[in-house]
Structure formats: structure tokens, C-alpha cells
Amino acid sequence: MGNICRSPTAHGVFEQRVKSRHLDQHIFTDSAGTHAYHVDETPDSRSQSTAQHYGVDISKQRAQKVKQNDFETFDYIIAMDSSNYNDLKQSAPKHLQAKIFRFMSFAPNWSDKDVPDPYYGGTNGFDKVFKMIEDASEGLLDYIQNNDIY
Numbered sequence: 607m608g609n610i611c612r613s614p615t616a617h618g619v620f621e622q623r624v625k626s627r628h629l630d631q632h633i634f635t636d637s638a639g640t641h642a643y644h645v646d647e648t649p650d651s652r653s654q655s656t657a658q659h660y661g662v663d664i665s666k667q668r669a670q671k672v673k674q675n676d677f678e679t680f681d682y683i684i685a686m687d688s689s690n691y692n693d694l695k696q697s698a699p700k701h702l703q704a705k706i707f708r709f710m711s712f713a714p715n716w717s718d719k720d721v722p723d724p725y726y727g728g729t730n731g732f733d734k735v736f737k738m739i740e741d742a743s744e745g746l747l748d749y750i751q752n753n754d755i756y
Contacts, residue, residue, distance in 0.1 A: 609639030609669035687720035712745030
């Protein structure tokens, strides 16, 4: 939503997974929020700390809002929860809505439909979110490798 907790974490984790599979010449990763609450701010310190604990540096990212041309530019638009999914569907041109996915639909080890927003919770929430994102990132990358030609 504000691009300071879940999406920068997903951006960092997914980007790291892309590099580990030597696909960084083919796959570009970025993140943005559906609202402009925190534009140009760094990720939440708790997100940064949790990511760093797991070996992912997200400190150089800056929050931004989804732009209309993102629907044309990117092959996949990934939503962290149902609210953001619906916002993205409403914002996207009709012919590009098939590019929008729920992130957790790629997480085979979780039954949760949404990645919960850890902003108002304790540190445990950030850890759980990180683990959910790791699983969904692996699943998304598998999906891309099985369905796209570079």
C-alpha cells in the first residue's frame, strides 16, 4: 500500500532469487505502492532489519506509487493483499488486467490469501511476512521460468 514494508521486502527477496538463478539479465524487479503515503522514504526500519537478518539489503530502495505506465511496462504486477489487488484491477486498463496477480497464489506452503501488513504489529509479524515472501518469491520465479521466454 505505502511501499515501505511488504513490497520492498518482496522486491529485495525476489531480486536476490533472480540473481541466484543468474536471470538478472532477463528479469527486472521493482516495487511500488497503491498509495502515495511514503513516497521517497526508505523502507520501514523493521523491514530493513528483518531483511538484513536474512541476508537481504533493502536499504537503498525508496517508496514510490504505482504509475499508469507500469501496467504497460511490466509483465507481472503483484499485489500483496486483496485490497491492493482490487485497487490495481480498478486502476489498470481492461486489456492489461491479466498481468495482475496475488503474490500468495505463488506460495505453495501457505494457505493465506494475503501477505498481512506488519506495520502496526510487533517484530514477529515482520519475520512471518519475510518467510511468506520467500516462499511466494520462489513460486513466482518458478512460474516465470516455466511460462516465459527471455
